[in-house]
Amino acid sequence: MRVKYGFLCMFLAIAPSAYALEGTSPPILAPLQQQAQAAILSSQFLARFHYKPVPLDDALSAKIMDRFIKSLDPDRALFAQADIDKFMADSTKIDDAINHEDLRIPFSIFNTYEQRVVDRMTYARSLLKQNFDFNVQEEYSLQRDKEPWPQSDAESNELWRKRVKSDWLRLKLAGKADDAIRTTLDKRYQNSLERAYKYKSDDVFQMFMDAYTKSLDPHTDYFGAAASAEFDISMKLSLVGIGAVLQERDDYTTIRELVPGGPAQSSGKLAVGDRITGVGQGESGAIKEVVGTRLDEIVQMIRGAKGSVVRLDILPADAGPDGKHNIISLVRDKISLDKQAAKKTVLSVKADGVTRKIGVITLPAFYEDFEARRRGDKDYRSASRDVAKLLAELKQDKVDGVLVDLRNNGGGSLSEAIDLTGLFVGKGPVVQQRDAGGKVEVESDDLSAPAWTGPVGVLINRGSASASEIFAAAIQDYGRGVIVGEPSFGKGSVQTVVNLDQVAHNSKPKFGELKLTVAQFFRVNGGTTQLRGVTPDIGLPGLSDPKSFGESSYDNALPWTEVKPAKYVPSANMAPLLPQLQGRHDARVQSDQDFQRFVEDVAELKVQREKRAISLNETQRRNEMAAQAKRVKSREQINDGVDNGEDDGLQANERSLSADIAMEKARKNAKDVLLKEAAAIVADEADLQSGGLKATAQRSGSTDGK
Incomplete structure (x- = not known):
């Protein structure tokens, strides 16, 4: 599944400036x-x-x-x-x-x-x-x-x-x-x-x-030059620029966020809300006015070679349309997009007078700097390398278990999914691939010993796809840990990227790239994640609509099928623990008010989603609003990430920047009831295993199931 980031791009939303167009026809576009x-x-x-x-x-x-x-x-x-x-x-x-x-x-x-x-x-x-x-x-x-x-x-x-x-x-x-x-x-x-x-x-x-x-098929893509560049950035988590997230707002290209340590922030000359009205190249290049220019074009003007200079004509955030402009110079540098990198937190879970520490590793994507790896850079950036460092730190923190949060991780590098599995399983088969000719190959990790041998949980949702499903399925098939959440996306196909300009021997980019499906993934147990996804061991409610999101929502998705199991030795057998984990989970959430409110919110969201029409009668709508307000008022307020607030009727770019940022901050600060419960399940796993109910190893060579 191609990964899409709301943050990465500085970015490609197209919103034009205002100018009179009455009486004119749009331009007639013709193919090149x-x-x-x-x-x-x-x-x-x-x-x-x-x-x-x-x-x-x-x-x-x-x-x-x-x-x-x-x-x-x-x-x-x-x-x-x-x-x-x-x-x-x-x-x-x-x-x-x-x-x-x-x-x-x-x-x-x-x-x-x-x-x-x-x-x-x-x-x-x-x-x-x-x-x-x-x-x-x-x-x-x-x-x-x-x-x-x-x-x-x-x-x-x-x-x-x-x-x-x-x-x-x-x-x-x-x-x-x-x-x-x-x-x-x-x-x-x-x-x-x-x-x-x-x-x-x-x-x-x-x-x-x-x-x-x-x-x-749903996952074959064509990338023009711009789309190809954004995909590359998403995989290596870096670009060369000034380190600013840009947004079209009130007809101006506006600075929404400054990347910590980037040229824009380090200069001290830019602030959130400042507007870019012109861009010039080098110390003395003419500044081109960009008011009314497409945002993606402005982004390309601001990006450039490392060490080069870009000059910006800035209208400060607090200045009116006729206010004084500032001309600033910035030296472009490599920007690390760390918001999309793996990170860790430690949660304390208390139960029966015992507190257990659960290390949570959040992984938004399976990224890998392919170019740096090809040229032999020993410090190239990758998801598995970053997670390995975090696991070492969590060992120092003396955590009792590790939860890998893969919610909304749309995939990425196959090799990274394999290497990440090795950190928890060690050496052995991870995934099988079948090509168009029917040939099946087994992809294995060669790590001699796992980096983490303690209790493991994997948290998934409908947005967990591709590489995320390979990892979760391998953890499940090896009996290495408990899978928690909702059924995953169901993308079990393999894509490769073909540079059409290289094929045509073009000296300059003209044709773009083609990402085409060339194979299908299969679990080591022989089944595929295609269409059905990974079914969690312990289910949690989710916000997604399976009818409109996920592989099964596509009319031309590849069918589910299976091949022979690979020869693998499970690390353990989680089956004896699952009934007790489920029982503890059920008992806990019944008395967890936050969790029950979340369940109610999910049910209400489903009702609203299935509405095919809305009344245009004011009295009826106000009655509906009153009923909703009464429902919300009847319970203690909780920010669980489901918006129960009043509808302001505005689109994102119609709110003030401060209001928009406040809403985004509120979403980030929402109480994550699912993460809390997933951590509690891993704590239960640690408790049961330490109490003599450890998963028993099955060392019978070949196997076909969990």
Whole structure:
């Protein structure tokens, strides 16, 4: 599963500045020759080397067309049925378009999409001049992905009338006055309208190739140059820049966060909330104004070679639009993205008068600096190396058990998953791979002895995928520890990255990279994590919706299957301990008010998630709000990460920066009831094992189960 980070990027959200666009049409975008060449080269690789090759024919063409349209208008709120009829006339011609290096069909669809965005946003803004009647009984559909496309302009207008009315009512219920509501919504729709004028040819091609690759399987991807660079950064946890997290806000590129120790923070010349209005290269290069420039383009201007100088034109946070600007110079340096690195904490768990120390290792991703490793750098960064250091520190802390928190860890390096398993299991098979030809290879770790031999727990959720599932499955199959949480994502496929420019012997980047599925993972017990994921030994409630998130939510996921078990020797057998661990868990959470509140919140979230429509009647909505407030008031307040607060009706970039940061801080400081309970389960494991109920080793050579 490709890892995505909200923090890493300085980042690629696209939010334009405000300028007048009335009466103008968005630019007509056309494909570049190099894009057509990249498409046909990708098709050749996919047809030959994909794990389950699918011929590029009329049938696949129709799937690509359908997926491309859905990616543009998932809620069926922009295109009309007449648009869809026109598009589908070409639905079987995508294969010919790629083979003939002619991508006018998808670009024509996208140009229509841009115009529809302009049409709809212009209409939405016009509705703000009127008042709405919130006494009538009508509903707005929240989930329109299966609804019919609007048949006429009148039907489309009615849909958008209800959408604008819904946006207005949310703000009204939050206590906003009519004038403030008009201002907020007008700016919101204006921003959406302006985004249609910001797209470039590369954006269209990336979306089209996403539709193509995702029509084969959920995890085959195409990376343009920008996407490829971000993926590399996510794997090595470093980049060269100034060390600032940037965000588009109020038409300015705004500093949201300064990375500790980075050039921006060390200079003492920048603060959170400062706005970048210009960027210059070197000590004397001309400063280019960047107000209104796409954020990803500004990011690329600020990044550069280590030791080089970048100059920034800064409008201070406390200055008005006409305030005094400051010109500052910063020397670019390597920035370590330590927020995504492994870290440890120690939790004290008290039970029956005994306090046990549980070391928690939180691992957000299986990262590895491939480039540094290839060039022989002895200090290259990797997840398993960092965890090995943390385990040594936890030994010094004399912890009674270790809990590895893999929640929302979407995977990463396969070799790191194997090496991390070795830290707890030692030498032996970790995972099996079967390629397109049916050949099965066993991947093993060669660490002579594990770095940690004490009690182990692994905490997973629906967001734990790929490498996380390999590690959790190996710990489970070896009987090495207890798996706690909710069933994992279910990604059991293997991808490899092909640099298309290297294949074509291009001297400069033109074609991008292709990440294609080439094999499937299997556990050492012979089963696969594909589709079903890893089933925890002790289940905990989760916030995710399995219907919309996880491998089983994809319509073209590979099926579950199995191969012969590998020859491995389990470290132990956890089975005798599990009934007692489950019993202790059940008894503990029954009397844990925080845990029971979390269970209630999860149940309420599920109810809200399954609503397909929302009332636009003010009295009914206020009654619903009152009932929700009564429910919250009836119990002691707890910040458990589930938002039970009042809806302010605002989008993230519509709040003040301080309010946005405060909300993020509140989420970070939420009481983690699941982590607390998982640590208690590992403490129970330590107690039971030390009390003579140690898991008995099974040394019978080959085995096929836990």
